[in-house]
Amino acid sequence: MASVAGNRFKQDERRRNADHVSFLKHRRFRWLWIALMLCIVTGLGYAMIDQEPRPNGGSWYGYTLGTIGLLLIVWLSLLGVRKRKITTGQWSLKAWTSAHVYLGLALIVVGTLHTGFQIGWNVHTLAYFLMLLVIISGIYGVIAYATLPSTLSSNRKEMTRAEMLDALTALDRQLESAAQPLGREQTDLVIAALEQDVFYGGAWGRLTGTYPGCKTNRALARISESGSEAEERVHALLVKRADQLGQIRRHLRIRALLEVWLFIHIPATIALLAALLAHVVSVFYYW
Amino acid sequence: MSDLYEVAIIGSGPAGMSAAGQAAKRGLSHVLLEKTDHLSDTIYKYQKGKHVMATPSNLQLRAGGYEEGAGGGMEFDEGKREFILDTWDRQVAEMGVNVEYNAEVVEVSGEKGDFTLKTKAGATFRAKTIILGIGTQGNPNKLRCPGADHPMITSQLDDPADFHDTHITVVGTGDAGIENALGLSEEALGNTVTILNRGTDFAKAKQRNADLLQAAHDDGKLQIRFKTSPAEVRDGEMVLETETGQETIPCNTIIARIGSQPPRKFIEAMGVEFTSEDRSAFPILSPVFESTKPGIFVIGALAGYPLIKHCMNQGYDVVEYLATGESPKPADEPLLEEVFAGLPGNKPVDHWLEVYQKNVDIFKGLSTLQMRELMLDSTCTAFAPGEVIFRRNEQGSSLFAIAQGSVAVEVDPNDPSITVPIGQGSIFGEVGLISGRRRGSTIRAAEETVVVELSRKAALKLIGSSPEANETVKRISIERQILQMFGSGLTPDDIAPLVASAQTEEVRAGQVVIQEGDDDKDLFILRFGSMLVEKAIGDRQIFLSYLPAGTFFGEMAVIDGSKRTATVKASVKSEVIRLPGDGFLELLDKKPQLRERALEVMADRRRTTDFIESQKDSVDNALELYTETAKFLSEQGIGEATDALLIDEKLCIGCDNCERACADAHEGLSRLDREAGKSFAHLHVPTSCRHCEHPHCMADCPPNAIQRGPDGEVSINAETCIGCGNCKSNCPYGVIRMDPVPPKKPSLLSWLFFGSGPGPGEASYSWRKSHGDPDLAKKAIKCDMCAGIDGGPACVRACPTGAAIRVAPDKFLTFAKITEDVED
Numbered sequence A: 001m002a003s004v005a006g007n008r009f010k011q012d013e014r015r016r017n018a019d020h021v022s023f024l025k026h027r028r029f030r031w032l033w034i035a036l037m038l039c040i041v042t043g044l045g046y047a048m049i050d051q052e053p054r055p056n057g058g059s060w061y062g063y064t065l066g067t068i069g070l071l072l073i074v075w076l077s078l079l080g081v082r083k084r085k086i087t088t089g090q091w092s093l094k095a096w097t098s099a100h101v102y103l104g105l106a107l108i109v110v111g112t113l114h115t116g117f118q119i120g121w122n123v124h125t126l127a128y129f130l131m132l133l134v135i136i137s138g139i140y141g142v143i144a145y146a147t148l149p150s151t152l153s154s155n156r157k158e159m160t161r162a163e164m165l166d167a168l169t170a171l172d173r174q175l176e177s178a179a180q181p182l183g184r185e186q187t188d189l190v191i192a193a194l195e196q197d198v199f200y201g202g203a204w205g206r207l208t209g210t211y212p213g214c215k216t217n218r219a220l221a222r223i224s225e226s227g228s229e230a231e232e233r234v235h236a237l238l239v240k241r242a243d244q245l246g247q248i249r250r251h252l253r254i255r256a257l258l259e260v261w262l263f264i265h266i267p268a269t270i271a272l273l274a275a276l277l278a279h280v281v282s283v284f285y286y287w
Numbered sequence B: 001m002s003d004l005y006e007v008a009i010i011g012s013g014p015a016g017m018s019a020a021g022q023a024a025k026r027g028l029s030h031v032l033l034e035k036t037d038h039l040s041d042t043i044y045k046y047q048k049g050k051h052v053m054a055t056p057s058n059l060q061l062r063a064g065g066y067e068e069g070a071g072g073g074m075e076f077d078e079g080k081r082e083f084i085l086d087t088w089d090r091q092v093a094e095m096g097v098n099v100e101y102n103a104e105v106v107e108v109s110g111e112k113g114d115f116t117l118k119t120k121a122g123a124t125f126r127a128k129t130i131i132l133g134i135g136t137q138g139n140p141n142k143l144r145c146p147g148a149d150h151p152m153i154t155s156q157l158d159d160p161a162d163f164h165d166t167h168i169t170v171v172g173t174g175d176a177g178i179e180n181a182l183g184l185s186e187e188a189l190g191n192t193v194t195i196l197n198r199g200t201d202f203a204k205a206k207q208r209n210a211d212l213l214q215a216a217h218d219d220g221k222l223q224i225r226f227k228t229s230p231a232e233v234r235d236g237e238m239v240l241e242t243e244t245g246q247e248t249i250p251c252n253t254i255i256a257r258i259g260s261q262p263p264r265k266f267i268e269a270m271g272v273e274f275t276s277e278d279r280s281a282f283p284i285l286s287p288v289f290e291s292t293k294p295g296i297f298v299i300g301a302l303a304g305y306p307l308i309k310h311c312m313n314q315g316y317d318v319v320e321y322l323a324t325g326e327s328p329k330p331a332d333e334p335l336l337e338e339v340f341a342g343l344p345g346n347k348p349v350d351h352w353l354e355v356y357q358k359n360v361d362i363f364k365g366l367s368t369l370q371m372r373e374l375m376l377d378s379t380c381t382a383f384a385p386g387e388v389i390f391r392r393n394e395q396g397s398s399l400f401a402i403a404q405g406s407v408a409v410e411v412d413p414n415d416p417s418i419t420v421p422i423g424q425g426s427i428f429g430e431v432g433l434i435s436g437r438r439r440g441s442t443i444r445a446a447e448e449t450v451v452v453e454l455s456r457k458a459a460l461k462l463i464g465s466s467p468e469a470n471e472t473v474k475r476i477s478i479e480r481q482i483l484q485m486f487g488s489g490l491t492p493d494d495i496a497p498l499v500a501s502a503q504t505e506e507v508r509a510g511q512v513v514i515q516e517g518d519d520d521k522d523l524f525i526l527r528f529g530s531m532l533v534e535k536a537i538g539d540r541q542i543f544l545s546y547l548p549a550g551t552f553f554g555e556m557a558v559i560d561g562s563k564r565t566a567t568v569k570a571s572v573k574s575e576v577i578r579l580p581g582d583g584f585l586e587l588l589d590k591k592p593q594l595r596e597r598a599l600e601v602m603a604d605r606r607r608t609t610d611f612i613e614s615q616k617d618s619v620d621n622a623l624e625l626y627t628e629t630a631k632f633l634s635e636q637g638i639g640e641a642t643d644a645l646l647i648d649e650k651l652c653i654g655c656d657n658c659e660r661a662c663a664d665a666h667e668g669l670s671r672l673d674r675e676a677g678k679s680f681a682h683l684h685v686p687t688s689c690r691h692c693e694h695p696h697c698m699a700d701c702p703p704n705a706i707q708r709g710p711d712g713e714v715s716i717n718a719e720t721c722i723g724c725g726n727c728k729s730n731c732p733y734g735v736i737r738m739d740p741v742p743p744k745k746p747s748l749l750s751w752l753f754f755g756s757g758p759g760p761g762e763a764s765y766s767w768r769k770s771h772g773d774p775d776l777a778k779k780a781i782k783c784d785m786c787a788g789i790d791g792g793p794a795c796v797r798a799c800p801t802g803a804a805i806r807v808a809p810d811k812f813l814t815f816a817k818i819t820e821d822v823e824d
């Protein structure tokens, strides 16, 4: 409004870091353009510079590409440190991630050109394929980041993780008393359901969201909805419990899908750095 | 008939007890009357093990330094509650203080020289003078039903864990009652908790508490009984009055949290007058703490001094005065010397007190005591001609007054040579004080100038206690606000008639100020708070825009004589100035420049309206989303925010890096709970400080430890915070936590390579507890917007995806921002 008394918004907005865009669109795709430029320049160089005796890592242009690639990889790996060290200064992890993604993709071009399309059973090729592995897992990561968050938020329905577990505990308490009048067999079913670890199912269950041994579902299938009053009540509570478990499991699944690729991305990065070290040392040793 | 004591002291808090100790030392015949069966009930009721703070640290404790007579006086120093209470118990016994426990004074009659005090138990005491140190806690209200005195009723809950496997009824659904009920219904305790609500809503509680309670009810953790009140209390059971008749439930403990009666009525009945009708007003006192009823002295929290050290010093001072007829040099003298140290001429404290009091209009109605207290919370500075006092757009909510000299206000940002003078005795900075917004113009000293800067708290206290000051500030601020808003070229004379006809009005949150379609013709200026503008488009109410404090509205109908084209309602508690439309039109006729400006603003607003109206047929229902989102954000307190954290859940991967970054940027404790809080259309408002324009948390902080900083952040000074928790209960958004400073963590590298320490982010409670110093006091902590950290708030910097953003409502509550597509 024209008549606001204080107008220090520019400064404030800058401090607030208020631009509301995703890391992919950060600064109008600044890093996408930079990465594309890098690809085009290195590609043109590859095509136009006459490399003797043939294009490979050993020519001067090959060394140049190799150096660029190595520096990029080292820098890309430093994201792991940046993420955990909140130092002062005008930087944002969003900008880093944005640059990370696009420059990481540019490595496909830079790295491949550096090989001169020479592939073999050696440490050099190992490094190359490790790099591809890191990049492919990264691409999965970006797709996950772009598509999964809204399902995570819809599923959460304003509940925190702790609240979801609390809600389950509350249901369990009700179930416990509601199950008192049931017969021995049915009581056992309910007790088994209550005793089963919420997190049962292991990594596979988490990722796929399949829990074939779920005791709550089992109890649900065997305690009739239209039996005695007590059965009806227990059934209704079991339905609620299954719903609540469902929410928790969906939450776990989405979180797992958002994270699982890092279990490849990070170890492969470490292996890549080791392979690169061997690659560089061997190149200089045999030179 | 009992003896006639020299002095009867009512209340054995730090104030009363210190007075009694001093009376004992002086050999004055005295009696200390205490309501409960122990000393100092307020401190007795602190949480077990609470670390009691001795602030202000530069204030000397009077009694402790007194060497005559019985030797050292009442002691007090920072330490655990138990230690302090033990010390006082011991000292009171050693000094031979004459204490009467279980002696709640209910009636005082008589005159100076012979007062009669009646206690609830029926005993009477007689004394020549009375010292009143009963604090501000008051008496808890009682249930209004038979059995209200039953021993199973209590008005206080120290530790919910004291109760288990029992039937408990909580009466009252204010915050205290709800918090107690929630604590008692903790799963592990196995209690059966019922909470009674006389009505059907939780109007007296914070929304967050109400939500938690409802959730606990839905989960079966406790039972809320609506439209239910106690009918009778009997052994082991309670009769309830419900809509459908009476019902008896088993009950072993009743917690009555139905408010308390402030002691004011009791005190007024003695003939003591207060400064105003205001709830926060204090008794009128002379420099020696004597009230308007001769012979009755008031000290401690009741006199407006909530810190223990102040209380104890006053007890000492009053008794010294009674014993010697002379008041000792006030203990705050060295502090005041510091306050005045920067002023020219090396003059004594009394000189400056007099200068300020004589020259500054708003100080005219004050007593010396009030003056001293006011100056203690203030900063006094001398400026050379041309020196800047504050700059346009600086953060500041303090009030300035000119004791000597005059200042020049740069009214035109583009041309500093255009200035308006403000003379000796007047005030400036009042807009910041009232609206909570940044300074509107730069102000320089026009000559050698001496000013006083009153902190917001001090200024509000002054306005609350002196009707004259209140009037003056109001008049000046309306005048200046009009001048500032309508730009240069206007003089105070031009607008004098308008100012004279202006009325200020308080507006409740949600209250409509202008109704679309009406044809009233007034113009409004928003003094503080914020407004939401809505318009009916088709059959829907569509959100048009958000108006921050310092704007005017209602001009369209005035200028073009049309009916109101939109509805304007308050988003939070606000205050508006109502100006009659005719007066404004007259002014427009006289000042073509002003007309132009008004037309500009009007055209601007028309454009917004037209644009939004043009969206009404858009396919994706953008208008609906816009309106609903704006409504949601305003309900979440963004309307009164200056800077709030939002999370776009279309981008948030739940990595919690924001929380970890917050903890690592602030000694290891996160001030943000990402998951908690409400969401709408994937926009999430996490539990984190909104840096409110008028922070509720500041309202009742005894050491005045909460301040607004240069970047607009509301922050708590960890040095002076005494950990009383008032701010925590006053913040409606539940963003303040109480915790001791955690131990230092091993470095990131040693965690990465050797796995030592808890790693990045907030360490677990158990790690903090096992590695920390158990004697550290709990203090209030909350977001400080990463004040002083280069680069700004860590939460947004640490978010890898761009989900976390910080926003100001004026910039965010717009169509473009809210409907922005952030996805790729």
Ligand SMILES: Cc1cc2nc3c(=O)[nH]c(=O)nc-3n(C[C@H](O)[C@H](O)[C@H](O)COP(=O)(O)OP(=O)(O)OC[C@H]3O[C@@H](n4cnc5c(N)ncnc54)[C@H](O)[C@@H]3O)c2cc1C
Pocket: B010, B011, B012, B013, B014, B015, B016, B033, B034, B035, B036, B039, B040, B041, B042, B043, B046, B051, B052, B053, B054, B055, B103, B104, B105, B106, B133, B134, B135, B136, B137, B299, B300, B301, B302, B305, B306, B307, B308, B309, B311, B702, B722, B723, B724, B725
């Ligand atoms: C949780 C909390 C933490 C705090 N922490 C600190 C801190 O760390 N440091 C600090 O400096 N300040 C602290 N304060 C503030 C401080 O405790 C109080 O301001 C101070 O106790 C006020 O002292 P007082 O003597 O005026 O009144 P009180 O301490 O309130 O004492 C009043 C006494 O009068 C008695 N009484 C009341 N009515 C009657 C009657 N009719 N007849 C007889 N007796 C009566 C009461 O039972 C009570 O014992 C804290 C306050 C709270 C609530």
Ligand code: HEM
Pocket: A073, A076, A077, A078, A079, A080, A081, A083, A097, A100, A101, A102, A103, A104, A105, A107, A131, A134, A135, A136, A138, A139, A141, A142, A145, A262, A265, A266, A269, A272, B655, B800
């Ligand atoms: C050889 C190239 C690459 C290396 C060495 C590398 C290395 C890393 C490292 C070390 C991390 C930090 C992980 C952590 O600590 O949590 C990381 C994160 C990430 N990488 Fe890569 N990366 C590479 C290529 C890519 C590519 C090509 C993409 C995407 C197309 C990508 C996407 C990501 C993303 C999205 C993250 C997560 C950011 C976050 O959540 O903070 N990476 N990478």
Ligand code: SF4
Pocket: B688, B689, B690, B691, B692, B695, B696, B697, B698, B714, B730, B731, B732, B733, B734, B735, B736, B782
């Ligand atoms: S702590 Fe609460 S009341 Fe205080 S500024 Fe923050 S949100 Fe507002």
Ligand code: SF4
Pocket: B700, B701, B702, B703, B704, B705, B706, B716, B720, B721, B722, B723, B724, B725, B726, B727, B728, B779, B780
């Ligand atoms: S900051 Fe909060 S806890 Fe600390 S003294 Fe002020 S009101 Fe009490």
Ligand code: SF4
Pocket: B647, B651, B652, B653, B654, B655, B656, B657, B658, B659, B674, B798, B799, B800, B801, B802, B803, B804
């Ligand atoms: S850092 Fe960003 S993505 Fe991670 S939890 Fe916080 S808001 Fe979500």
